[in-house]
Amino acid sequence: MEIDYAMELDRIISEIKKRNVRRILLQFPEGLRGSALKISKKLELETGVETLISVDPCWGGCDIAETAALTLNANLLVHFGHSPWPKKPKIPTLFIEARSEVEIREVVLRAVSLLTAKKVGIATTVQHIHKLGEIKNLLEEKGFEVLIGKPSGKAKYAGQVLGCDLSSVEKLNVDQFLFVGGGTFHPLGIALATGKSVIAADPYSSKVSDMKKETKSILMQRYAQIEKARNATRFGVVVGLKFGQINLELARQIKNKIKSKGGEVYLLAAEEIAPERFYGLADIEVLVITACPRIVIEDSPQFRIPVITPRELDILLGFENWSGTVGENLLGHKL
Amino acid sequence: MEIDYAMELDRIISEIKKRNVRRILLQFPEGLRGSALKISKKLELETGVETLISVDPCWGGCDIAETAALTLNANLLVHFGHSPWPKKPKIPTLFIEARSEVEIREVVLRAVSLLTAKKVGIATTVQHIHKLGEIKNLLEEKGFEVLIGKPSGKAKYAGQVLGCDLSSVEKLNVDQFLFVGGGTFHPLGIALATGKSVIAADPYSSKVSDMKKETKSILMQRYAQIEKARNATRFGVVVGLKFGQINLELARQIKNKIKSKGGEVYLLAAEEIAPERFYGLADIEVLVITACPRIVIEDSPQFRIPVITPRELDILLGFENWSGTVGENLLGHKL
Numbered sequence: 270m271e272i273d274y275a276m277e278l279d280r281i282i283s284e285i286k287k288r289n290v291r292r293i294l295l296q297f298p299e300g301l302r303g304s305a306l307k308i309s310k311k312l313e314l315e316t317g318v319e320t321l322i323s324v325d326p327c328w329g330g331c332d333i334a335e336t337a338a339l340t341l342n343a344n345l346l347v348h349f350g351h352s353p354w355p356k357k358p359k360i361p362t363l364f365i366e367a368r369s370e371v372e373i374r375e376v377v378l379r380a381v382s383l384l385t386a387k388k389v390g391i392a393t394t395v396q397h398i399h400k401l402g403e404i405k406n407l408l409e410e411k412g413f414e415v416l417i418g419k420p421s422g423k424a425k426y427a428g429q430v431l432g433c434d435l436s437s438v439e440k441l442n443v444d445q446f447l448f449v450g451g452g453t454f455h456p457l458g459i460a461l462a463t464g465k466s467v468i469a470a471d472p473y474s475s476k477v478s479d480m481k482k483e484t485k486s487i488l489m490q491r492y493a494q495i496e497k498a499r500n501a502t503r504f505g506v507v508v509g510l511k512f513g514q515i516n517l518e519l520a521r522q523i524k525n526k527i528k529s530k531g532g533e534v535y536l537l538a539a540e541e542i543a544p545e546r547f548y549g550l551a552d553i554e555v556l557v558i559t560a561c562p563r564i565v566i567e568d569s570p571q572f573r574i575p576v577i578t579p580r581e582l583d584i585l586l587g588f589e590n591w592s593g594t595v596g597e598n599l600l601g602h603k604l
Numbered sequence: 605m606e607i608d609y610a611m612e613l614d615r616i617i618s619e620i621k622k623r624n625v626r627r628i629l630l631q632f633p634e635g636l637r638g639s640a641l642k643i644s645k646k647l648e649l650e651t652g653v654e655t656l657i658s659v660d661p662c663w664g665g666c667d668i669a670e671t672a673a674l675t676l677n678a679n680l681l682v683h684f685g686h687s688p689w690p691k692k693p694k695i696p697t698l699f700i701e702a703r704s705e706v707e708i709r710e711v712v713l714r715a716v717s718l719l720t721a722k723k724v725g726i727a728t729t730v731q732h733i734h735k736l737g738e739i740k741n742l743l744e745e746k747g748f749e750v751l752i753g754k755p756s757g758k759a760k761y762a763g764q765v766l767g768c769d770l771s772s773v774e775k776l777n778v779d780q781f782l783f784v785g786g787g788t789f790h791p792l793g794i795a796l797a798t799g800k801s802v803i804a805a806d807p808y809s810s811k812v813s814d815m816k817k818e819t820k821s822i823l824m825q826r827y828a829q830i831e832k833a834r835n836a837t838r839f840g841v842v843v844g845l846k847f848g849q850i851n852l853e854l855a856r857q858i859k860n861k862i863k864s865k866g867g868e869v870y871l872l873a874a875e876e877i878a879p880e881r882f883y884g885l886a887d888i889e890v891l892v893i894t895a896c897p898r899i900v901i902e903d904s905p906q907f908r909i910p911v912i913t914p915r916e917l918d919i920l921l922g923f924e925n926w927s928g929t930v931g932e933n934l935l936g937h938k939l
Binding site for chain 2: 294297299302303305306309310319320321322323324325326336337340341342503507508510515517521533535536537538539540541546547549550551552553
């Protein structure tokens, strides 16, 4: 990812001066930490501010170091790499978005051969959002009708999707989606949320793929996790403590649902939700994750017990039906 | 470790009723989590309170889930397993200390053969503090003059030592120490802090040992880390974010010291201080840890770069002399 540092540093410096900031906390996702020292040094030299660099994990725009900044009595938090979260932090926060300069033309053109529909919805993550016009033009030149979802929920930009919020594409009246961006988590989410065909074009690996097989495999995995949880009587409902992942009200509703079906249930609070966190609570048989859906979809094979989403719990408890074969949103993206 | 749960539950319940608590956060160190579900269930049944169980790591009385409790709008935090920290949390907190019921008689009697001095200081951790009288009697019966340090610094009880605060034994006019408790970190700390002979009696492993060899080996390891840091020009000073480990003022002083010697220096903030947290900041050549000394003493071999205490930095920068051979306190236990 790239940041126009010259421009952004000017913005940070003017903010420091305007607010008379004495101490600042800088937060970067892993991929941007290579610039952290340079930025810290420059800000201290040019403004005399005291900088601290957060080295804790940072997984997304939901993962804002608000409590760290408060603990350190910082006057300003600068969060690099993500667009602002809808919820406002309790400390003045500057969001420095990052844009990837990776070329998308070649991979999009190769994806065209996999597009079978006439009306195609296009989507991407915030890193490539400035390329959306180029993607649209390329497809239109090839004769497709291209639709782009409006900003919705946690998505600040048209065409943007987040792993936990795919609402911008859900209402789109198209027959197929093209997702341009890295990895398979987001296109998988679109497939699960819409039940429609999704073609993924990854400009980093240059790989183009139909998500059909992967979607089916995840649906089977999810079905297996629900079935494995079938005879459980003791549930843990996990409340995340990260800034944008705190869903205590949802967790309380889930607790009541489980109790109404005669289950035993405990609310568990965690900052980083990793398998070893739960080893000490050996009697818990199922974990329901109310924090980030990525934990369920990507990490559940590492857990010793079934790990499910709130929606999957509804299926398990019989509040909802699910055949296990059609694409439906199991991610609980309304978190 | 054992807790008299019947008694302590009564205390928690009466506190819940007295304070009209609606939501409570329960926090346990790893070793006590086996009782967490039982306690949570009982409290909910008997008082109607809503309980949450913290599953984040908990390393000591310094590691109090204050921010988690505040984030969750809990009205009461119940911290199991450690004595109260001198600093008061921003949320009402009950400390439920745990006492080990492991027998110490046999291991203490075996340690006697290693005691060569007449005047012996005895010390232990909070888990065995109720056994101090028994230890004293056993040694006095064998003809030793026994001294016990007064409560000091973070030590609430006479004879108590913490990994980060050995002040209670430092002023003790004795020729040798007997430490009774698990592991080698605390007796090693006493040896480093006092320069005196320390015999460790571990009632869990039934092992009795003279800390001389281990102390020498750690001193050599520390000496090697300081020497490895000799040519470094770029330093990271790590500020811990855990409740009792925040030493920002010390970190700032260290930063100024490094700058005064022409070094480049960055303040880094971390909740869990683990090697992988610093991979993204590849230009940092040395880490100075202002949080828990255990990270330096026990974990430094896992780091790719030298990891040193504030006192070791003073030695490195020439503010203090150290021969590398005599026992001195390198742990920075005045954190």
